[in-house]
Amino acid sequence: MAQLSDRLNRLAPSATLAMSQKSNEMKAQGIDVINMSVGEPDFFTPDHIKQAAKKAIDDNFSKYSPVPGYADLRKAIVAKLKNENGLDYSISEVLVSNGAKQSVCNTVMALINPGDEVIIPAPYWVSYPQMVKLAGGTPVFIETKIDQNFKITADQLEAAITPKTKMLIICSPCNPTGSVYTKKELEGLSEVIKKHNDLYVLADEIYEHINYIGEHSSFAQLPGMKDKTIIVNGVSKAYAMTGWRIGFIAAPEWIVKGCNKLQGQYTSGPCSVSQKAAEDAYVGSQSEVEYMRKAFERRRDLIVKLAKDIPGLEVNIPNGAFYLFPKCNSFFGKSDGTHIINNSTDFALYLLEMAHVATVGGDAFGAPECFRISYATSDENIIKAMNRIKEVLMKLK
Ligand code: PMP
Numbered sequence: 001m002a003q004l005s006d007r008l009n010r011l012a013p014s015a016t017l018a019m020s021q022k023s024n025e026m027k028a029q030g031i032d033v034i035n036m037s038v039g040e041p042d043f044f045t046p047d048h049i050k051q052a053a054k055k056a057i058d059d060n061f062s063k064y065s066p067v068p069g070y071a072d073l074r075k076a077i078v079a080k081l082k083n084e085n086g087l088d089y090s091i092s093e094v095l096v097s098n099g100a101k102q103s104v105c106n107t108v109m110a111l112i113n114p115g116d117e118v119i120i121p122a123p124y125w126v127s128y129p130q131m132v133k134l135a136g137g138t139p140v141f142i143e144t145k146i147d148q149n150f151k152i153t154a155d156q157l158e159a160a161i162t163p164k165t166k167m168l169i170i171c172s173p174c175n176p177t178g179s180v181y182t183k184k185e186l187e188g189l190s191e192v193i194k195k196h197n198d199l200y201v202l203a204d205e206i207y208e209h210i211n212y213i214g215e216h217s218s219f220a221q222l223p224g225m226k227d228k229t230i231i232v233n234g235v236s237k238a239y240a241m242t243g244w245r246i247g248f249i250a251a252p253e254w255i256v257k258g259c260n261k262l263q264g265q266y267t268s269g270p271c272s273v274s275q276k277a278a279e280d281a282y283v284g285s286q287s288e289v290e291y292m293r294k295a296f297e298r299r300r301d302l303i304v305k306l307a308k309d310i311p312g313l314e315v316n317i318p319n320g321a322f323y324l325f326p327k328c329n330s331f332f333g334k335s336d337g338t339h340i341i342n343n344s345t346d347f348a349l350y351l352l353e354m355a356h357v358a359t360v361g362g363d364a365f366g367a368p369e370c371f372r373i374s375y376a377t378s379d380e381n382i383i384k385a386m387n388r389i390k391e392v393l394m395k396l397k
Pocket residue numbers: 039098099100101102104125171175204206234235236242245246247
């Protein structure tokens with residue numbers, strides 16, 4: 001009988017993409033759905049980046065690129081790491097991939113053996129545990145609570161490490177919680193990490209520029225940590241380029257070489273035109289990045305204020321990214337007479353069906369008591385969505 005591989009049967013589909021697809025299907029049927037499920041800037045890619053892509057087409061950047069990406073793009077990334085992060089990398093320590101998603105997956109595949117443990121603080125981005133499982137590794141979760149701003153402590157990390165631990169995946173600013181680790185907090189964690197020779201950190205910094213508390217801190221900046229850190233970053237969020245599919249890792253050369261080998265068999269180098277666009281994103285004007293960051297900050301303030309006004313939701317203040325991750329478990333067990341809310345998936349489906357607002361239940365993020373709302377949408381949509389959510393939640397008794 002036709003049968004998918006065990007590997008695929010073990011893999012859960014992406015809940016963020018699934019919810020977004022569902023909301024798009026409802027929209028196609030003429031329903032006025034506000035899609036706050038998928039995390040992607042509502043802005044268009046800045047004009048100068050689009051011009052660079054058009055020029056790349058005219059200049060015949062139409063051949064296979066080198067597997068790790070064009071040298072000019074990797075040089076631009078090296079300069080970005082130096083100028084923005086004070087980090088010294090060479091181009092042989094940078095590998096460009098099809099979005100930060102492939103960068104994360106390459107790294108996990110390159111370093112994790114079956115049986116290795118990978119520590120993932122929960123709430124986490126939906127894809128991390130699935131990628132670890134794909135590699136045959138075991139995700140080990142550290143639970144965090146809303147009253148610790150969803151951040152792990154050094155003691156929690158120490159307690160989770162076993163002789164099998166190979167990697168810690170940290171996302172800061174964090175999807176889905178918006179939490180941002182300070183330099184001091186990273187220092188505390190790094191003291192634990194340095195005690196373990198075979199432990200590496202995958203530092204997902206894709207939301208670096210969407211930060212409301214100032215300077216971005218990276219593990220790689222801390223003494224003794226650069227050789228143990230794989231930075232993942234890319235243009236998707238900061239430059240509103242989710243569809244262009246360009247991400248990168250900056251890491252010790254042996255890890256980059258490993259990922260390069262994998263990528264060479266799996267996808268080859270990423271899209272040539274997108275790479276030229278990404279190069280322009282890094283070397284060109286940065287004014288739109290700040291413009292978008294400010295817009296996200298204003299919307300953060302707006303959505304936090306509106307969410308705090310909804311009885312039954314518990315909200316913390318996200319310091320980065322563009323997600324709100326409220327606790328909604330006070331509604332579990334309640335009903336409007338037709339729908340019974342037993343968990344966060346029911347909760348998100350209730351909001352979709354009754355309020356026509358697409359969000360994502362917290363289960364897929366390892367936080368079944370919460371749900372995620374992406375506020376990368378207009379002020380008008382945020383106000384409309386939160387009013388609709390409030391109205392339908394008032395019906396639950
Ligand atoms: N890491 C996190 C935390 C993300 O939210 C995303 C968004 N999809 C990615 C990685 C992947 O980004 P990209 O779109 O560049 O693949």
